[in-house]
Amino acid sequence: MNRKIIIFDTTLRDGEQAPGCSMNLQEKLEVAKRLELLGVDVMEAGFPVSSPGDLEAVKAIAGIIKNSAVAGLCRCVEKDIDAAREALSSAASPRVHVFLATSPIHMEYKLKMTPDQVLAQAAASVKYARKFCSDVEFSAEDAFRSDPDFVCKVFGAAIAAGAKTVNFPDTVGYAMPGEFGGRIKYIKEHTPGMEKAKLSVHCHNDLGLAVANSLAAIEAGADQAECTVNGIGERAGNASLEEIVMTLRVRKDYLKADTGIDTTQIYTASRLVSQVTGVKVQPNKAVVGDNAFAHEAGIHQHGVLVNRATYEIMTPESIGIPKNRMVLGKHSGKHALEDRLKDMGFSVDAKTLGIIFSQFKDLADKKKAVSDRDIEALVMGAAAAVPETWKLDDWAVNTGSALGASGTIRLKHKDGATQKEVSMGDGPVDSIFKAINNIVGKEPELELYEIGAITGGSSSQGETMVKICWDGRHYNGRGVSTDIVESSIKAYISAINAMEWELAAQKPEQEG
Numbered sequence: 001m002n003r004k005i006i007i008f009d010t011t012l013r014d015g016e017q018a019p020g021c022s023m024n025l026q027e028k029l030e031v032a033k034r035l036e037l038l039g040v041d042v043m044e045a046g047f048p049v050s051s052p053g054d055l056e057a058v059k060a061i062a063g064i065i066k067n068s069a070v071a072g073l074c075r076c077v078e079k080d081i082d083a084a085r086e087a088l089s090s091a092a093s094p095r096v097h098v099f100l101a102t103s104p105i106h107m108e109y110k111l112k113m114t115p116d117q118v119l120a121q122a123a124a125s126v127k128y129a130r131k132f133c134s135d136v137e138f139s140a141e142d143a144f145r146s147d148p149d150f151v152c153k154v155f156g157a158a159i160a161a162g163a164k165t166v167n168f169p170d171t172v173g174y175a176m177p178g179e180f181g182g183r184i185k186y187i188k189e190h191t192p193g194m195e196k197a198k199l200s201v202h203c204h205n206d207l208g209l210a211v212a213n214s215l216a217a218i219e220a221g222a223d224q225a226e227c228t229v230n231g232i233g234e235r236a237g238n239a240s241l242e243e244i245v246m247t248l249r250v251r252k253d254y255l256k257a258d259t260g261i262d263t264t265q266i267y268t269a270s271r272l273v274s275q276v277t278g279v280k281v282q283p284n285k286a287v288v289g290d291n292a293f294a295h296e297a298g299i300h301q302h303g304v305l306v307n308r309a310t311y312e313i314m315t316p317e318s319i320g321i322p323k324n325r326m327v328l329g330k331h332s333g334k335h336a337l338e339d340r341l342k343d344m345g346f347s348v349d350a351k352t353l354g355i356i357f358s359q360f361k362d363l364a365d366k367k368k369a370v371s372d373r374d375i376e377a378l379v380m381g382a383a384a385a386v387p388e389t390w391k392l393d394d395w396a397v398n399t400g401s402a403l404g405a406s407g408t409i410r411l412k413h414k415d416g417a418t419q420k421e422v423s424m425g426d427g428p429v430d431s432i433f434k435a436i437n438n439i440v441g442k443e444p445e446l447e448l449y450e451i452g453a454i455t456g457g458s459s460s461q462g463e464t465m466v467k468i469c470w471d472g473r474h475y476n477g478r479g480v481s482t483d484i485v486e487s488s489i490k491a492y493i494s495a496i497n498a499m500e501w502e503l504a505a506q507k508p509e510q511e512g
Helices: 011-015 025-038 052-064 078-087 104-111 115-129 148-161 177-190 210-219 241-250 263-277 298-306 334-343 350-366 372-383 428-440 484-511
Strands: 006-009 042-046 069-075 094-101 136-141 165-170 198-203 224-227 390-400 404-413 418-425 445-453 462-470 473-481
Touching: 006 198, 006 241, 011 025, 011 042, 011 263, 025 042, 025 052, 025 263, 042 052, 052 069, 052 078, 069 078, 078 094, 078 115, 094 104, 094 115, 104 115, 115 136, 115 148, 136 148, 136 198, 148 165, 148 177, 165 177, 165 210, 165 224, 177 198, 177 210, 198 210, 210 224, 210 241, 224 241, 241 263, 263 372, 263 473, 334 350, 334 372, 350 372, 372 473, 390 428, 390 484, 404 428, 418 428, 428 484, 445 484, 462 484, 473 484
Parallel strands: 006 042, 006 224, 042 069, 069 094, 094 136, 136 165, 165 198, 198 224
Antiparallel strands: 390 404, 404 418, 445 462, 462 473
């Protein structure tokens, strides 16, 4: 019988803290709901003590997730654990995840603590966390570069204090698969009380070996793998959830292990994380990249047409890639759209369905047929939307090679007032963005502007991603339209609304 590997997803914590991957509260909630549908055993929702916003996000996620454990990360410090207790108070299955470095370089230069002090603090912190939470995980930061016997000693103390999981991270992505697997075997055999706890691994991808190291650890007996959707995370990222899960599924004959993940939800989870972070998946990315199931070479195409198994070890359907059945159009009703959404793995409430249907009808008037990728784009936009402080009312641009460009924009404020502005710029998009800034009264830095086609053909929707920065905070925006200027406008307004929403939420705190 195959072992079940626990999937601990840290997209919302380790993934979200990576440069350029920040999410607002609404986006985090949507990702959390998607992770629950995916079937992750544990989702690490954030680092509660790091900021009031992170604490509130963990609290909000803990309040809605019922089928996955929700974890909060803490240093081995009582105030961190107290913050996690507050954030996880409403969780159906809370987990407190405490960590402390064990490598000589970290103990000497970062912690300025002796090994005996680290040992005592690790045990004391686990014991303190157990006062209000039965599920406590202890991580030995930079474990791979630590003395193995010292890690065994610390793990033994943590387990004796009540830790149900001990985590062995390759924090800097330094290990090779063979030696990492060997280290996991050593830890399992030499840690006092190891039979009373689960052994976890958390691998970083600095040398591109995070997934390989995680799989080597599982082969050596690790019980839990910590990973992120699309492999996002600090520096070069974390072990990729979809790669670990699908390797275990495809090669369970070899690894004798599997997960409880619903693999048909992988594709939509990947797309959602990409959309809300603004970080695109590389085309040749394993499992979820656009080219993962593409075949261009003639001999490959012939083989696949005869029998897909000639060149595909898994099917697109197994990870939930929707089939492009171009049958929905302007005469399709709400029920047909709702059925298609269910087929694609989306579950939306009545209000969101109404928004998507309205946008679908507008799009269907412009296109003869609406593809699954078009529908997916509409869902992603609606799912991660924040309250609209500003709404697009009308726009126009005038541009040419000699005269430059002028943009006219009219926005409607949530209080009902409309404002119109005209601005000159280096091009149509630049002029419109400047006009929007004049109306909003702020000039955020534009850090990222990307545009692409959702499907092929001249009638394809343009999909624009923008990232802006204001007062040290980063905000993502996304827009889709058959007009690329309009998609750019929608994306920029989306980012502006995310900024305005967060600033409005902070006002009571600042005034108090």
